[in-house]
Amino acid sequence: MKSRLLWKLLGINVLTIAVVILIVWFAIDYLAANYFMTLMKDYNVAPTDVNQMFLDATHRSLVWATLATLALAVILSFLLTRKVLTPLSQMTAITRKIAGGNYESRVQISSPDEIGELAAAFNQMAASLRRVEELRKSMVIDVAHELRTPLTNMRGYI
DSSP: OHHHHHHHHHHHHHHHHHHHHHHHHHHIIIIIHHHHHHHHHHTTOOHHHHHHHHHHHHHHHHHHHHHHHHHHHHHHHHHHHHHHHHHHHHHHHHHHHHHTTOTTOOOOOOOSSHHHHHHHHHHHHHHHHHHHHHHHHHHHHHHHHHHHHHHHHHHHHO
16 A cells, blocks of 8 residues: 555656646747747847757756756655655554454554544554453453353252
8 A cells, every 4th residue: 555655646746746847848938938039139139049049058957957856856755755654554554453353552643743643543443442342351251150150050950
């Protein structure tokens, strides 16, 4: 579960950054390039060669900025997403322990956010399950004792 969710969240972040970069790219190509051409015409400079140089320089800068931004986004998204998913992985492991009958395990609450609230609720649920299990065992012992007493009396009469 952890790795799939990690890659989904990472993909969302990278896709968002890619869309923003494409928007910036088109804005520069269409808006800035047209404005640049207008300025060149106003100052009587041959716009074709200078415009192409402007676009080439801008595209080169955008490519490097894109690569740096994507690298930084991937690294930060990966680290932050792992930090968020670690308590969920811990809850999954403890859920398996509780399903196996170990009601003493608890999740470490590391933050007061939604994940921390989920961990607190999880710990409360585990404590309730432990209490219910203790009551069930106590009831079975009491029922067994209560049934033994009349059976012992019946054996004595027989």
